[in-house]
Amino acid sequence: MCTAVLPMLLTVTLCLLTVTPARGDDDLTSLELFNGAEGELVSATRSPRPASQTAENITVVTGDEIAALNAHTLPDILYAVTGIQLETNRTPGTSTNIEIQGSDFDHVLVLVDNVPINNLSDNFPDLSSIPARIIDRIEIVKGAASSSWGSSLGGVINVITKLPQQDRPIDGTVSASYGTRDTVDGRVEVTGTVDRFGYYLTGGKLRSDGLRRNNQSDLESLYGKLRYELPVRGALTLSTLYTARASGMFSVPGGGGSPSVDVSDRNRELISSLALLLPLDNRFVLDASLRTRQSNAEMVGRIGLPSGPLQQTTQEDDDSTGGSLKVSWQGGWQLIVAGMDYDHVKVALRSGQFPGEEVRSADRRGVYLNDTFTVGNVAITPSARFDWTGFGGNRFSPSFGITYALTENSLVRGYTARGYSLTSLNRADSTEKVWTSQVGFESGDVPYLWLKATLFRNDTWDVLTNEAPVIKKRQLKHGAEFELRTVPVYNTSFTTGYTYIRSNEAGTVLQSVPRHTLKLGVHYRDPSRLQAQLVGNYIDWQGGQGRSNGILWDLHLSKTFEYSEFGSIELFGSVRNIFDNKQYVLDFYENAGRWAEVGVRCHF
Amino acid sequence: MSLLRLLLLVFFTLAPTLALAYDVLLLQSMHDKGYDEAVRGFKRDYRGSVRRIVLTDYVELDLTRINREEHPKLIVAVGDRALDLAQKQHATPVIYMMALNAKPHRVAGGVTMLLDPGKYLSVLEALGCERVGVLYDPARSGAYVKRAVTLAARSRVKLVLREVHAPKETPAMLASLKGKVDALWMLPDTTAVSPVSTEAFFLFSQAERVPVVTFADVYLSMGGAVALTIDRHDIGRQLAELAQNVLDGGQLEESGAPPRKVVTRTNEGVVRQLKLNPLAGH
Numbered sequence: 001m002c003t004a005v006l007p008m009l010l011t012v013t014l015c016l017l018t019v020t021p022a023r024g025d026d027d028l029t030s031l032e033l034f035n036g037a038e039g040e041l042v043s044a045t046r047s048p049r050p051a052s053q054t055a056e057n058i059t060v061v062t063g064d065e066i067a068a069l070n071a072h073t074l075p076d077i078l079y080a081v082t083g084i085q086l087e088t089n090r091t092p093g094t095s096t097n098i099e100i101q102g103s104d105f106d107h108v109l110v111l112v113d114n115v116p117i118n119n120l121s122d123n124f125p126d127l128s129s130i131p132a133r134i135i136d137r138i139e140i141v142k143g144a145a146s147s148s149w150g151s152s153l154g155g156v157i158n159v160i161t162k163l164p165q166q167d168r169p170i171d172g173t174v175s176a177s178y179g180t181r182d183t184v185d186g187r188v189e190v191t192g193t194v195d196r197f198g199y200y201l202t203g204g205k206l207r208s209d210g211l212r213r214n215n216q217s218d219l220e221s222l223y224g225k226l227r228y229e230l231p232v233r234g235a236l237t238l239s240t241l242y243t244a245r246a247s248g249m250f251s252v253p254g255g256g257g258s259p260s261v262d263v264s265d266r267n268r269e270l271i272s273s274l275a276l277l278l279p280l281d282n283r284f285v286l287d288a289s290l291r292t293r294q295s296n297a298e299m300v301g302r303i304g305l306p307s308g309p310l311q312q313t314t315q316e317d318d319d320s321t322g323g324s325l326k327v328s329w330q331g332g333w334q335l336i337v338a339g340m341d342y343d344h345v346k347v348a349l350r351s352g353q354f355p356g357e358e359v360r361s362a363d364r365r366g367v368y369l370n371d372t373f374t375v376g377n378v379a380i381t382p383s384a385r386f387d388w389t390g391f392g393g394n395r396f397s398p399s400f401g402i403t404y405a406l407t408e409n410s411l412v413r414g415y416t417a418r419g420y421s422l423t424s425l426n427r428a429d430s431t432e433k434v435w436t437s438q439v440g441f442e443s444g445d446v447p448y449l450w451l452k453a454t455l456f457r458n459d460t461w462d463v464l465t466n467e468a469p470v471i472k473k474r475q476l477k478h479g480a481e482f483e484l485r486t487v488p489v490y491n492t493s494f495t496t497g498y499t500y501i502r503s504n505e506a507g508t509v510l511q512s513v514p515r516h517t518l519k520l521g522v523h524y525r526d527p528s529r530l531q532a533q534l535v536g537n538y539i540d541w542q543g544g545q546g547r548s549n550g551i552l553w554d555l556h557l558s559k560t561f562e563y564s565e566f567g568s569i570e571l572f573g574s575v576r577n578i579f580d581n582k583q584y585v586l587d588f589y590e591n592a593g594r595w596a597e598v599g600v601r602c603h604f
Numbered sequence: 605m606s607l608l609r610l611l612l613l614v615f616f617t618l619a620p621t622l623a624l625a626y627d628v629l630l631l632q633s634m635h636d637k638g639y640d641e642a643v644r645g646f647k648r649d650y651r652g653s654v655r656r657i658v659l660t661d662y663v664e665l666d667l668t669r670i671n672r673e674e675h676p677k678l679i680v681a682v683g684d685r686a687l688d689l690a691q692k693q694h695a696t697p698v699i700y701m702m703a704l705n706a707k708p709h710r711v712a713g714g715v716t717m718l719l720d721p722g723k724y725l726s727v728l729e730a731l732g733c734e735r736v737g738v739l740y741d742p743a744r745s746g747a748y749v750k751r752a753v754t755l756a757a758r759s760r761v762k763l764v765l766r767e768v769h770a771p772k773e774t775p776a777m778l779a780s781l782k783g784k785v786d787a788l789w790m791l792p793d794t795t796a797v798s799p800v801s802t803e804a805f806f807l808f809s810q811a812e813r814v815p816v817v818t819f820a821d822v823y824l825s826m827g828g829a830v831a832l833t834i835d836r837h838d839i840g841r842q843l844a845e846l847a848q849n850v851l852d853g854g855q856l857e858e859s860g861a862p863p864r865k866v867v868t869r870t871n872e873g874v875v876r877q878l879k880l881n882p883l884a885g886h
Contacts, residue, residue: 026684027633029794030704030717034834035638036822049664050657053673060666137668166691167707229709235694277695281853282677285695335675372675444662487663 047444048485048493051411053374055381055401056145057438057454057481059083061138063162068523068533070177070556070574070599071132072185072206073219074159078127080521080535082483082497083142085514088589089537089552092183093206093217094247095265096128100142101456102477102501102513103154104463107421107432109145110157113239115271115291120318120347120360120425123151129243129269131204133175133187134223136162142481143436143456144419146397147383150341150366153421153434153460161239164198164227165191172604177572179597183208198227211592214251214262220244234278241271249299250588260304269295287326287339294319313351320345322364335372341365345390347425360425362390377405392422392431410443423464434460452483463505475510477503488525495521509542512585516540520551529560541585550581552591567604573597626653628847629676631667631690633683634660638836642702643682645840650847659685671696678850680843687712697850700860701843702836704792705744713846713856715839717792719819719832720862721752724789727830727868728761728817733787737764737814739777741795748791763789774801778808790818790828802826809874821869829874838865 052058059081071077072092078084087097087105097105110117110125118125141156149156165171170192177185187204203222210216221243228236246266254260275289295318303310322343329336346361368385381401388394399417406412416437424430440454457478465471479501486494497519503510520536538551558572573596580594628650632639635658647654655676659665671679671693679698681687684706690698691709700706700714708714728736740749749765756763764785766777774796781788790797790805797805806827809816815829824831842864850856 026688026705027636030684030702030792031636031638032799033704033792033794033797034717034820034822036820047662049666050662050670052666052669054669058669060669062664062666064664139669163692166709233697279695279697282697282851330675330677485664493663 047409047448048450048487050444051405051409051442053379053403053405053411055379055403055413055415057083057142057413057415057440057456059140059142059483061140063136066132066135066138068525068531068556068558069132069535070558070572070597073132074127074130074135074138077132077135077138078140078157079537080519081140082519083481083499083517084140085517085539087585089583089591090589091181091208091211091215091217091247091592092185093128093208093219093245094210094215095126095249098125098127098157099514100140100155100157101458101479101481101499102503103458104423106423107152107154107434108157109149109152109155110159111149112159112241112271113161113273114158114275114289114324115273115293116320117269117271117293118151119295119297119316120320120345121316121349123421123423125157126245126267126269127157128217128247129219129221129245129267130159130241131187131202131206131219131221131223131243133189133204134161134202134221134241136160142454143415143438143458144397144399144417144434146387146395146419147385147399147417148368148370150364150385150387150395150397151389151420151422153419153432154458161223161225161241162191162200164193164200164225166193166198168192169194173601174604175599175601177597177599179208179574180595181209181211183211183595183597185599196229196231198225198229200225200227210248211595212250212590213253214248214264215592217247218245219247230278232278234276237273237275237277239271239273239275242269244268252588254304259306262302262304263299264302265297265299267295267297269293283330285328287328288324290323291343292319292321315350317346317348319347333374337370338368340367345425349426358426360391362425364388364390379403379405387420389422389431391425392420392429395420395431406443407445410445411441413440413442414438427464427470430464432460432462432464434458448487448489450483450485452481454481455479456481473505475503475505477501477510477513488523491526492522492524495519495523511543512541512546514539515542518551529562531558531560532556537583539583541583545587546585547582549583550579552576552581552583553578567602570601570603572599572601626655626674627677627851628652628654628680629671629674629678630654630656630680630682631686632656632658633685634658636683639682639702641836642840642843645837645842646680646701646844646847647840648837649841649844652848652851654680659689665689667693678847680847681712681714687714697856699843699846699850699856701839705794708860713850714860715842715846716860716862717834717839718748718862719834719866721748722755723832723866724817725752725755725759725761727832728787728789729759731787731815731817731830733815734760735762735764735785736787736789736817737766737778737781737785738789738791739766739768739774739796740791740793741769742767743769744795745791745793768796771795771798771801774798775804778804781808782812785812785814787814788816790816790823792819815874824869824871827871827874829871831869833867833869834863835865835867839863 075096085099106123137160139158145152145156173189175187185206189202191200201224206219208217223241225239249263252261271293273291278286297316299314301312320343324341326339343364349358366387370383373380384398401415403413419434421432436458438456442452444450461474462472481499483497499517503513518538522534524532533556535554536551540548554576556574560570562568575596577594584591679690681690681700682702684703687700687703687706698712704717817830818828821831
């Protein structure tokens with residue numbers, strides 16, 4: 001298959017080298033109109049991005065960065081983010097575990113338009129069900145964020161979906177790609193705004209025969225967002241995402257007397273939210289939302305025994321319904337945000353091994369108060385939240401942050417917080433706790449560079465083991481994180497991110513907690529809208545069954561041809577894991593080898 | 605101890621005093637003399653705290669993050685790109701100036717770059733021109749031309765309209781006005797007036813011996829007769845008043861206000877050559 005795709009990719013690359021003029025900038029044309037062609041224009045790009053005022057360690061992935069990656073689902077985007085480790089990097093659309101600064105996967109809260117998608121039985125967020133094309137931006141908080149979000153010991157990934165196109169009544173995109181092992185991704189998007197009413201509708205299908213054994217995928221998704229701008233300022237937004245996924249998780253070949261094991265999963269999920277944003281005046285803003293998540297998941301294990309195959313099925317129905325109310329008040333020196341959350345959650349488990357249905361439900365409530373107090377160049381952020389978790393006890397989560405602006409574009413930040421994670425609705429007293437402390441520096445003052453450095457310390461206790469009987473342990477993970485970006489020189493810019501984590505549990509180094517994580521990026525974009533991106537990812541998984549034998553390099557190419565009459569056509573292609581390296585935590589979750597794909601996006 | 609106090613005093617004296625708490629985030633598309641002049645006018649009359657960000661100073665500017673973390677009460681957009689970006693911050697009111705091409709939404713008010721059409725009509729009337737040719741792109745200037753037609757109905761001026769949908773159509777549309785107009789009214793419309801078509805207006809003016817009334821000084825040296833231009837500094841001052849009004853709880857007008865001050869300049873040579881009425885009072 002690879003031999004068929006690579007010549008296609010080469011052809012696409014040659015097509016991409018064709019140059020067409022770029023569209024003019026509106027500001028330049030209006031300045032030229034008023035000043036004449038000889039008008040003086042001064043433009044000096046000096047910093048990749050400005051420093052911001054937040055005390056937490058936050059990384060934002062913007063729409064442009066997402067578009068350059070030729071991503072299929074959410075993990076393809078998070079893969080390139082500093083401080084994030086993906087345990088498995090396999091066929092698009094198959095399940096993936098994610099860690100932030102070496103946290104466990106069930107410590108990360110993932111939200112889509114403020115709706116949590118972590119399941120209730122083991123707090124697993126199914127990232128691979130979220131199509132990349134619906135995402136406008138991703139905001140990642142590293143370290144505990146419980147003083148705002150409740151259960152989020154390791155961090156928060158907040159996925160913000162696209163808004164309707166505002167300038168036209170109708171706008172559309174059709175995209176399709178084809179790659180190794182019949183990996184096909186097709187999508188149609190329609191969006192626009194008529195008077196006060198905006199809409200964004202999309203549907204797509206991703207499928208693959210599987211880049212690894214029993215790692216096939218089939219993901220269908222429908223997404224819609226309706227937005228009504230109120231006659232006064234503010235808006236009402238209804239969003240719904242439906243996904244149906246069937247995929248192979250892993251395969252353990254038999255032999256030597258051991259049976260073979262194939263594990264697959266199926267999942268149907270509906271996430272909806274109705275949100276009201278209403279600025280009452282220039283000081284008060286009201287945010288209110290209703291949300292629901294309904295999920296049906298099934299895991300099927302086939303064990304190849306000499307007496308015949310044995311199939312075991314576990315089913316989980318996972319529902320939550322709730323809402324939030326938030327009020328922000330801004331004074332001269334102060335911003336106060338107060339809010340409350342309520343969710344009724346219910347999980348029903350049916351297992352082939354243990355007949356019958358186990359049902360658990362709970363009412364979760366939380367109230368919080370966050371204050372940002374700014375005096376001169378110092379901003380202080382005390383926050384606190386109290387949660388009635390319904391089954392994991394009552395939790396108080398305070399945090400305190402401080403930032404000091406050294407210059408307009410340089411900042412020192414410090415943040416400390418207590419947080420928790422509800423790791424399972426089915427295990428009594430499964431709440432794990434953390435104290436996180438982060439100290440950082442961010443600057444855009446060095447010409448042509450943007451730098452960020454953070455020291456972190458995450459002290460976690462009541463961590464549940466998978467052994468029997470279950471015992472609770474204390475873990476310490478501390479380390480440092482560095483990020484660097486450059487401005488483009490000859491249309492080329494560089495990014496790098498490095499995370500060092502030192503971990504121990506009762507004096508013993510923790511296995512499979514990544515000690516070194518390195519992210520590299522080389523980005524090229526010329527005025528003719530030829531774009532190339534080389535992304536490198538290295539994770540040293542530190543022992544266990546894992547392997548880390550080199551950097552995984554991915555190359556993404558795209559070229560956009562503008563046609564003023566009807567829109568634009570973008571040709572793109574990617575080669576992933578160019579040098580066919582190995583990087584995984586467990587043998588049976590071996591990462592995908594080299595594979596390639598080509599595609600086209602038509603915007604009209 | 606006194607040394608420690610002295611060191612602390614020196615530290616706090618020398619420490620930068622950037623005020624992160626501010627009311628207005630001034631977002632400017634790029635460095636330009638005209639934009640800077642408008643910003644100077646704004647800062648002259650607006651006494652509150654302002655943070656200014658010039659978009660071209662940064663390769664990546666995450667305005668959503670800045671807005672959420674620094675909580676400005678108002679965004680002042682200067683230029684088209686700045687307005688386009690500012691309007692995506694739905695919870696924060698936006699006012700704008702020096703934005704010609706962007707489409708302001710209903711949450712944004714401001715001062716446009718388009719003078720009240722009545723000012724042009726009175727000048728055309730004073731010049732003694734009755735049939736006035738106007739080239740415009742309906743997608744860009746349709747609403748403005750509609751207002752001009754309504755106002756013209758109350759005057760002696762009759763507008764002879766020609767639509768252009770691409771810059772290359774301008775010379776042909778001008779040719780279709782031969783013998784049918786006493787003057788040309790050049791609009792700030794980037795489809796009708798582009799680097800490739802500007803000369804055609806003045807060639808028409810010379811050939812047909814009709815004056816061109818325009819919107820920028822730069823066209824006087826090319827052969828324009830009269831220019832009614834905006835005063836960028838005063839636009840900034842006008843916007844400062846609007847900003848204060850919004851911060852005091854006033855509602856934004858859905859459509860932008862025209863600049864209140866008009867600067868009229870004439871090319872005396874052309875006026876004499878074409879034997880036009882002098883512009884007394886303008």
